Amino acid sequence: MNKTVMIIDDSASIRQVVGLTLRDSGYTVVEASDGQDALNKLKGDKIHLIICDVNMPNMDGITFVKNIKSDPQYGNYKFTPIIMLTTESEEAKKMEGQAAGAKAWIVKPFLPEKLLVAVQKLSLP
Numbered sequence: 001m002n003k004t005v006m007i008i009d010d011s012a013s014i015r016q017v018v019g020l021t022l023r024d025s026g027y028t029v030v031e032a033s034d035g036q037d038a039l040n041k042l043k044g045d046k047i048h049l050i051i052c053d054v055n056m057p058n059m060d061g062i063t064f065v066k067n068i069k070s071d072p073q074y075g076n077y078k079f080t081p082i083i084m085l086t087t088e089s090e091e092a093k094k095m096e097g098q099a100a101g102a103k104a105w106i107v108k109p110f111l112p113e114k115l116l117v118a119v120q121k122l123s124l125p
Contacts, residue, residue: 003027003028003049004030005022005027005030007030008037008050008061009056010055010057021112027119027123034056034057034058034060035058035060035061035064039059046076049081049083050080050082051115051119053085054084054086062102065097081123083119084106085108089107
C-alpha cells in the first residue's frame with residue numbers, strides 16, 4: 001500500500017526537496033504552504049504522516065499541530081504522527097511542539113536520508 005505524507009512549509013524549495021526524497025521512496029505527497037493551507041486540504045483522505053515547518057505565515061506549525069490534535073473537525077488526523085522540520089533548535093520550542101503533539105523534531109538543514117529514516121519509523125502501519 002502506498003503511504004501518503006503531507007509536507008507543510010512556506011518554502012517551495014524545501015517542499016520540493018522533501019517531496020522528491022519521499023516520492024523517490026514510494027510515498028505519495030500532498031503539499032501545503034502553511035498551516036491554514038494544510039487544514040484546508042485535510043478533507044478526510046488518509047494521511048499517514050505530516051512533516052511541518054514551525055515558522056510560517058497565516059498559521060505557524062505549532063498552531064497547526066494544536067488544531068489537528070484537538071479540533072473534532074480534524075478527528076481523522078488526531079493520531080497522525082507529525083515531524084517538525086524547522087530551523088528552530090531551542091529546547092523550549094521543541095518542548096512546545098512536543099506538548100502540542102509532534103512526535104519528532106528535525107532541524108534544518110537536514111540530510112534527506114535522516115528524514116527518510118524518521119518517516120519510515122513513524123509511518124509504519
